[in-house]
Amino acid sequence: MSDWLGHALASPALVLMLGALLIAALPRWLHGVWLLTIPAAALALLWQLPMGEYGQLSLFGFDLTTLRVDGLSRIWATIFLIAAFLTGLYALHVNDRLQHVAALAYAGAAVGAVLAGDLVTLFIFWEATAIASVFLIWAQRTIKAHIVGLRYLVIQVISGLLLMMGAIIHYHATGSIAFNHLGLATPGGLLIFAAFGIKAAFPLLHNWVQDAYPEATVSGTVILSIYTTKLAIYSLARGYAGTEALITIGAIMTIFPIFFAVIENDLRRVLAYSLNNQLGFMVVGIGIGTPLALNGAAAHAFAHILYKGLLFMSMGAVLYRVGTVKASELGGLYKSMPWTAAFCIVGSMSISAFPLFSGFVTKSMILTAAAENHHWIAWMAMLVASAGVLDHSGIKVPFFSFFHHDAGFRVREAPLNMLLAMGATAALCIGIGVYPAPLYAILPFDVDYSPYTTTHVVNQLQLLMFAALAFVVLFRSGLYPPEVRGVNLDTDWLYRAALPAAGRAIHRGVSALRAGLVRGLAQLAGVAQHWLTEGFGTNGVAARTWTSGVMLLWVTALLAAYLLIYY
Amino acid sequence: MTQPQTRPGVFERKPVIQTLIALIALICAGLLAAEFFYAKHPHFGFDGWFGFYPLAGFVAYCFIVLSAKLARPLLRRDEDYYDEQARQSLQTPIEDDTHE
Incomplete structure (x- = not known):
């Protein structure tokens, strides 16, 4: 086995991601060659690796296993790479650098996630698939695609956050971040199950697939259909x-x-x-x-x-x-x-x-x-x-x-x-x-x-x-x-129609309440102003001039009352 | 849309369509006849009944298509049903700005 094999840097996932970075800089006529050779090279690299765990490195105080090659992960990485090659061929005529970069980065993230031996590595690549893939929708460059892409991204990121929370709870409970069988018996296991369930499009959590995929570009939809959901299926097979x-x-x-x-x-x-x-x-x-x-x-x-x-x-x-x-x-x-x-x-x-x-x-x-x-x-x-x-x-x-x-x-x-x-x-x-x-x-x-x-x-x-x-x-x-x-x-009706409608209703309600309050206060202020003006205004009672005879009368009355009370 | 062709395409000719339908019917008849000629290995019992798979295929298909057809009036909306929603939610903050 060569020295460089098994290092975290010599990962098929990173080959794809590096390829994506290079495509961002390469001239257009090289894109075609690159789209085909990169997945082929990554596939060759994958099959050079014997079964086992490689790519150990320390990050945030965790010992990560970035490369785990076993029967389960290898078949998934293999089909992902074959698919990356085929979709590269399919998208060869596309004159859009953004889509080529996103496609390779997305494939790399998906391969990295199935080869992940621990939950932290899985989380990193899990989120990377979300971020890379949304550009295949946004590449339509329409307002509709923009809205759909945002909706898609929000749901993907929620799945990622559930995975992160689940992984933290799992780590505190077991002291291990290894990604093996998890089961539903623990809170961490349940959260991670929900994270996988969203990406696997479980019933009622499914609608992001039908909402987003048909709005992507011609080749983008083909690419989207491959990775995210099958990555979730792999994760379920590994953990549940x-x-x-x-x-x-x-x-x-x-x-x-x-x-x-x-x-x-x-x-x-x-x-x-x-x-x-x-x-x-x-x-x-x-x-x-x-x-x-x-x-x-x-x-x-x-x-x-x-x-x-x-x-x-x-x-x-x-x-x-x-x-x-x-x-x-x-x-x-x-x-x-x-x-x-x-x-x-x-x-x-x-x-x-x-x-x-x-x-x-x-x-x-x-x-x-x-x-x-x-x-x-x-x-x-x-x-x-x-x-x-x-x-x-x-x-x-x-x-x-x-x-x-x-x-x-x-x-x-x-x-x-x-x-x-x-x-x-x-x-x-x-x-x-x-x-x-x-x-x-x-x-x-x-x-x-x-x-x-x-x-x-x-x-x-x-x-x-x-x-x-x-x-x-x-x-x-x-x-x-x-x-x-x-x-x-x-189910997307809930967050595309019902929720915005509810939001608008609440907004209207709060606005009406605020307007009512302001009106009420203004009326109150008017009454107070009127009363004060009557009492202390220029023509008010307190500002009037009084004759000394009247004042004398009042003083006499007060003194008489005083005398009466203390008598 | 271009002018309709003078000669219909292969799959629009009546004899071709009728042949295809006859072919499907013939294959189905053959597959039903095959019930007599192979050893069944039922797992549950009911899957070993005569004609279980043909019946399952036919009935399941009709059930799915017809029940979906029934559900359509409940579920279907205009094509711009959500587009309007999206436009409104985009405009809401702008309207608010002008009001206040």
């Missing part, structure tokens, strides 16, 4: 594997975003709901916590990053060429963008888990683990959710953009670099589905699992094809809900 509550949370997560995805019109937002639903499968796997289930969660995260990235890339290409991804406006694009359509269908088949596509060989591990551990409710939820996935990501996204009725758009096919990125990602989706052995080989645990049994293939095809048949029946009979313009209320 086998936590029963996660099975319930995950099962709800697989189901409820589906309904929103079905009626959503913005296809990038449909994919954001679909992302949420896929995270649910991983969360269930982590909750079950057996080696097969955790392998399933890791493998599904790996496959998910690729097919979800591919779907976002194809919708990004549509947005780039057509200028909208509203299902109500699109249709018939297969004529203009046949390659994009084909790649999108590969992504759809993968997320729907058709045999020979990546989702099939990974999702089935989680379902099998749920069945083997007799979690029949979670299993049923995932089965129903699988039919739902076929609708919103398998059918709705490709059908309403590339097929359906021809909306009349005659545009050029996506740029070559986008096509290459989509092609490479699609090849990986099919490659994993056809030949899953290399993926299974780098999973955290040694588990003997084969997805291609007759029962499994037949059952999966039955589920999907009859769901597809249901689409045909509903669509032909006119029962399928039409694509119409509009926004759908979700």
